Amino acid sequence: MLYTESLGRLIKLFQKMPGVGQKSAQRLALYILQIPQPEAEKLAQAILELKDKTRYCSLCRNITETDPCPICADPGRDASLICVVEDPKGLLAIEKTKGYKGHYHVLMGNISPLDNIGPDEIRTRELLARVEQGGINEVIVATSPTIEGETTAMYISKLIKPTGVKVTRIACGLPMGGDLEFADEVTISKAMDGRLGI
Amino acid sequence: MLYTESLGRLIKLFQKMPGVGQKSAQRLALYILQIPQPEAEKLAQAILELKDKTRYCSLCRNITETDPCPICADPGRDASLICVVEDPKGLLAIEKTKGYKGHYHVLMGNISPLDNIGPDEIRTRELLARVEQGGINEVIVATSPTIEGETTAMYISKLIKPTGVKVTRIACGLPMGGDLEFADEVTISKAMDGRLGI
Numbered sequence: 001m002l003y004t005e006s007l008g009r010l011i012k013l014f015q016k017m018p019g020v021g022q023k024s025a026q027r028l029a030l031y032i033l034q035i036p037q038p039e040a041e042k043l044a045q046a047i048l049e050l051k052d053k054t055r056y057c058s059l060c061r062n063i064t065e066t067d068p069c070p071i072c073a074d075p076g077r078d079a080s081l082i083c084v085v086e087d088p089k090g091l092l093a094i095e096k097t098k099g100y101k102g103h104y105h106v107l108m109g110n111i112s113p114l115d116n117i118g119p120d121e122i123r124t125r126e127l128l129a130r131v132e133q134g135g136i137n138e139v140i141v142a143t144s145p146t147i148e149g150e151t152t153a154m155y156i157s158k159l160i161k162p163t164g165v166k167v168t169r170i171a172c173g174l175p176m177g178g179d180l181e182f183a184d185e186v187t188i189s190k191a192m193d194g195r196l197g198i
Numbered sequence: 199m200l201y202t203e204s205l206g207r208l209i210k211l212f213q214k215m216p217g218v219g220q221k222s223a224q225r226l227a228l229y230i231l232q233i234p235q236p237e238a239e240k241l242a243q244a245i246l247e248l249k250d251k252t253r254y255c256s257l258c259r260n261i262t263e264t265d266p267c268p269i270c271a272d273p274g275r276d277a278s279l280i281c282v283v284e285d286p287k288g289l290l291a292i293e294k295t296k297g298y299k300g301h302y303h304v305l306m307g308n309i310s311p312l313d314n315i316g317p318d319e320i321r322t323r324e325l326l327a328r329v330e331q332g333g334i335n336e337v338i339v340a341t342s343p344t345i346e347g348e349t350t351a352m353y354i355s356k357l358i359k360p361t362g363v364k365v366t367r368i369a370c371g372l373p374m375g376g377d378l379e380f381a382d383e384v385t386i387s388k389a390m391d392g393r394l395g396i
Contacts, residue, residue: 002293004263006251010244017229024217030286031215032245033252033261040249044242046208047230051238053204054231063231065202088228095200 007033059130061106061123063088071095071104078102080137084127084156086110086149090142102140105130110148111155119155127156131163138166145172145190205231257328259304259321261286269293269302276300278335282325282354284308284347288340300338303328308346309353317353325354329361336364343370343388 003011007029014025032040056062057069064070071077081102085091091104107122119125131139139160143149157167173191174183183191201209205227212223230238254260255267262268269275279300283289289302305320317323329337337358341347355365371389372381381389 002290004252004261006244006248006263007261010248013241013244017226019222019225026287026290027217028215029248030261032248033286037249040245043211044245046204046211047238047242047245050204050208050227050230051235054202063202063205063228065204088231089224092200092224 056106060104061108061126062091062104076101080135081140082127082130082136082138083140083142086122086143086152090144094142105139107143107152110143110146110152112148112151119159122152124156124159128159128163131160131165136165138168140168140170142170254304258302259286259306259324260289260302274299278333279338280325280328280334280336281338281340284341284350288342292340303337305341305350308341308344308350310346310349317357320350322354322357326357326361329358329363334363336366338366338368340368 002008010029010032011022011025014020014028015022017025020028032043053065054063055065055067057064057067057072059068059072062069062071066073078101082105083094083100083102084105084107085094086107086109088106091106094100094104105123105127107124107127109117109122111117111119111122127139130136139156141153141156143152153169157169160167171194172187173194174180174187180188200206208227208230209220209223212218212226213220215223218226230241251263252261253263253265255262255265255270257266257270260267260269264271276299280303281292281298281300282303282305283292284305284307286304289304292298292302303321303325305322305325307315307320309315309317309320325337328334337354339351339354341350351367355367358365369392370385371392372378372385378386
């Protein structure tokens with residue numbers, strides 16, 4: 001009764017989006033109400049078009065409109081290097097640094113026994129297959145330093161090691177610009193363990 | 199190059215929404231990518247339907263699918279009481295308290311000389327017309343206690359007073375559960391000025 005039917009419906013759909021609560025959903029829906037009709041049509045169109053045009057790369061599972069994706073198809077990138085990330089967000093985060101010039105492998109999740117996600121639910125088998133095809137020098141595991149990400153990293157290390165290919169893990173430590181005083185104990189311990197000669 | 203064309207387009211459109219920055223927009227767009235096709239269609243449909251079905255009430259300018267809106271049309275509500283709010287969000291906030299049983303008048307903005315919004319850009323003339331039609335006992339001004347909201351309240355008070363109808367302003371003071379220690383000076387002064395007998 002508080003909202004009209006169509007307003008209530010859109011608010012409910014917006015609320016399903018990650019990080020959008022009841023108040024944000026209401027604000028977003030009222031924004032839609034207030035923009036000109038063509039703008040709303042453009043948004044609805046863009047949502048459908050994204051679903052329609054975007055695929056996952058058959059090699060690395062990156063988001064792409066072409067298959068293989070521009071990264072896998074780029075001859076300028078080092079195909080002997082595979083960076084393993086948990087999802088496309090991780091891949092985008094690393095790409096934004098512009099420092100990495102190898103290939104990727106998107107797992108589409110982390111191992112999480114509590115959520116019934118085992119190694120076979122994420123794309124670990126496909127990773128092993130890529131490594132076994134040869135030509136790979138190093139697998140960099142860049143899953144998040146969470147319990148699930150660490151578990152996944154450990155599993156991948158055990159999975160790949162028998163092939164003789166080097167497996168590395170991105171470093172944990174203090175974030176740049178972070179203050180030692182405010183860092184948690186686990187991060188500081190990791191930073192100490194991971195110290196490098198200067 | 200970082201995003202596919204369709205992903206980049208949706209991210210840009212999401213970024214136009216209030217309170218949605220670059221990271222949130224990316225997260226929302228990746229959410230769309232990952233939900234099943236029918237869900238995405240439902241969302242696009244809901245956006246178009248909201249624009250299509252929802253109108254503003256010709257009396258109070260509330261959001262509605264029927265004209266006049268359910269509040270204006272409700273014989274159980276007190277038509278001699280008009281609560282003036284700056285936008286539909288304000289109306290929804292008051293309706294959620296379930297304590298107010300009068301009618302509303304949505305201004306669709308506040309007076310803001312810096313943004314070139316004068317009294318005629320918001321619906322003050324329509325308010326005066328409603329009051330002059332008679333049958334109104336009190337106009338409660340519930341614009342936000344910001345500079346613009348206060349300016350608007352002052353203007354409305356001067357506009358309505360000559361008609362002899364009582365004009366009141368919602369109280370300013372400490373929020374419930376708030377700590378006196380952390381309240382700002384202006385709020386405390388307002389709370390002192392607005393003290394009531396107990």
